[in-house]
Amino acid sequence: METKRILLIVSGGIAAYKSLELVRLIKRQGIAVRAVMTQSATEFVTPLSMGVMTEDQVYGDMFDLKEEREIGHIQLSRQADLIVICPATANILAKMAAGIADDLATTILLATDKPVLAVPAMNVRMWQHAATQRNLAQLRADGVTIMEPDSGAMACGEFGPGRLPEPPAIAERICAMLGHSFDSTLTAGRAPTTLEAQPDFADITHRPLFGKRVLVTAGPTHEAIDPVRYIANRSSGRQGFAIAAAAAEMGAEVTLIAGPVHLVTPPGVIRIDVETALEMQSEVEKALPSDVAIMVAAVADWRATEAPDQKIKKDGKGIPPLTLTENPDILASLAQHKNRPGLLIGFAAETEKIIEHAQAKLAKKGCDWIVANDVSGDVMGGANNAFHIVNKDGVESWPDSPKDVIARKLMERVAHALAQG
Template sequence: MHNKRILLIVGGGIAAYKACELIRLLRKGGYTVRCVLTAGGAHFVTPMTLAALSEHPVYTSLWDLKDEAEMGHIQLSREADLVVIAPATADLMAKMAAGIADDLATTLLLATDKPVLAAPAMNVRMWQHAATVRNVAQLRADGVTVLSPDEGPMACGEFGPGRLPEPAAIFAAIQSHFADGQALAGKHILITAGPTHEPIDPVRYIANRSSGKQGFAIAAAAASLGARVTLVAGPVALDTPVGVTRIDIETALQMAAAINAALPADVAILVAAVADWRSDAAAIKIKKDGNAPAPLALVENPDILATLAASPQRPRLLIGFAAETDHVLDHAQAKLARKGCDWIIANDVSGDVMGGSHNRVHLVTATGVESWDELPKQAVADRLVSRIADALT
């Protein structure tokens, strides 16, 4: 993504502060960012903050002669590879839909010949108002990519759709826009992520420390290359990546059923840390009575990876994960042979990998082992998905 140029328009709204994190993600991803700050946006973030993060001057006024002499609004609107509006307020989108150009932001939006991506943010009632619904439909018909807002509590005290998508989700949408050739277009990729929870009684369960971050990162990377992604997720508190179909489950049996229902797939990447055993769950809470607890009766869960490897609907490329605490490569190579999959991604989880933001993995195949340096989990995901795209060509 190096040398791609983003023109970021920061609209007026409490969510404008999230534009700072979006700029950080874009700069870290190798993008050049120039910012236009609306009068409303300037009530929430300052030009100095955006300039420091973007490392470029911030444009605020159509009538600033110095800026017009150095870079007129026509040039500013056309030198970018993508125009991003975050937050895109109801007022700003209404002006866009009507073709109004009464300030720098709306003028360059009318003058640009480049793709435009809008990330809405507003009160739930404003988002659901007939005028906004009409304006969004018009913008989409005009070719503007309008993301769906998140749902949740708002600064005004109400709850519902209208929250600005998280910066990571906007960043993923930008990545998707720039995906090189959409290398995975037309491919269905099935991914599992997170832990499973196996009930012991109505209030207790068997679980593990998996956060789901690596699986969600892989789902985002696959979607960014044009794949149709189905993500079967255990109980985790993570936002669904843009363009991904998410199926939430709790137990290993539910995960197995969801995978079977999602087939066929071109690729399956089983990242989830599935519990090997489940309990014969009690119908009511097990109480302490002062005596030693009765032994917990355990039943073996189905081996999802091996079952999928032997299935008539076996994906063209089947990838498992091996989270180990010792003899990582020995265990991974044995698992590759035992399970019948194509690749194993092995990692040492004896430290803070589960729940952490970085990972160091080994790609184990029938022909050898490729060890990768420690990377952010999204970078691991991008690298893995790139390898998958190469393998499918």
């Protein structure tokens, strides 16, 4: 049987993060996916993450010379069996209805001769506005299939129709439009976790951390041996920055205390740069109180007892002694602090006996959760991660996924825990 192909157009909105899960579900059905992202969509989901999920180039620039030499927007509009816009914002729906083609996504939509499925997601007032309803009527008349949005809590705090349907429901509609048999056993690939089995799990809002203070540490620390050399580790800071970004997107007031990394500060995040473990401990205490603290940083276990002001020189008399002293345990001290966060989460980067070491660390540190991961491969500095959440209730394991997807899922888990008290 010939492989069915869809072209997924992702427009800008907080629901864009669900497009990654949709890609995963569609590919599990044996359907190939190619993605186009609008400029605003890249503010919510990175093209790198989308490229990892689709295993293909991600398109976004109308004026990519190589592609446009080959009339790329025409080829993209004709090569797929179905074009899906998910999420479809009020803005892109309005452009479609008016026949506007001012970027790659809308140019493809105007040039296509293939079926089009639009999956709207927007604020309830925008959905109910006369202009949006008029645009939807025009699109239906033009032959565009509109998948009705779900009702529920909005990212802005309002309630009503406008929420993006859950990815499995969207995947099923896509299969139906392609005449492709839908296998519901492939939508999850695993049994639902205890959290996901909760009746109200699907009703967690996209902005459920509004009003909460979240503290995140990220990256390595550098402990000086002399003015030139230092003790460090391979942490890139990417996972911690992704967690800070997800928390901010979900409405939290986020303080990010970062070791020496070269990463862009996520929008809406207060960033404090430090170098050493002692500096990080000091800034963590200054950032209290907080509702949640997520200690992602890979803090060096030791520092040099003495760090001279001048470079240590080789003198032909052998290796000079290096005396080490133990750095403070920031996580353990935070667990005993008078302003202890309501939810305290530590990270455990391990190379063996991952869960066993995490359980021991949970008991020793006095925190609420330990998030453990195997760093024996290329996790440190890589684009993906896989987690085991260890707490008093047991172990919850998540499969290897892009770090921003893992971050969003973790923060949804945090939001649910806070809501349960």
